[in-house]
Amino acid sequence: KLYRFPKPTIALIKTLAIGGGLELANSCDFRFASSGSKLGITAANIGIIYNLVSTKRLVNLIGPTKAKELLYTAKLITAEEGKEIGLVDYIYPLGEIEEKCFEFARQIIRKSSVANNGIKQVIQAIIDGDNEETEEIEKLILESFSSDDYKEGIEAFLEKRKPNFA
Known part of the structure; x- marks a missing residue:
């Protein structure tokens, strides 16, 4: 677990x-x-x-x-x-x-939880050689582009400031 x-x-x-x-x-x-x-x-x-x-x-x-x-x-x-x-x-x-x-x-902790949690799942799928998860992982990656964290990250980048992830 x-x-x-x-x-x-x-x-x-x-x-x-x-x-x-x-x-x-x-x-x-x-x-x-x-x-x-x-x-x-x-x-x-x-x-x-x-x-x-x-x-x-x-x-x-x-x-x-x-x-x-x-x-x-x-x-x-x-x-x-x-x-x-x-x-x-x-x-x-x-x-x-x-x-x-x-x-x-x-x-x-200061980074995006959406990114961190997704990174963990992607790396674990690679380590485990779990090809059955590929579609699920790709969906997770695409969904990250519509997350609040993505919006905050882009705004912070454009405003030249550090992002404030909730």
Whole structure:
């Protein structure tokens, strides 16, 4: 449900994201981690197979070789290692991470919710390879041109000011 949530989502990892915690973080659009935090999927340590949907998401994020490495070894990696392989997007010291994460969120919130929500749906359709959604996505894109956000964006552009999206 988190992956399909219609608005942009951000995971904030302060210390650990192991197993289900990392699965939740991987369901988000962005992952912020504090320096020194640890990440991993330890299903192999207890003799279970990580689920299909989460494995697919992991492969999409970090590629099949790194996904296999994390899953086969069940090792914990640092946030820095996670950033190197694409599992973490941003790293900040523990004392700064919340403010940096909220600052990033405020940048998104200031933009058009019509655009942000649509962007999320378009990118998810591409990632998921869902060709059945193509017509629905195209309709969503066309509808954005008749939205109040579009009207405000155009007026702001013509008036050389920042848009004020409701």
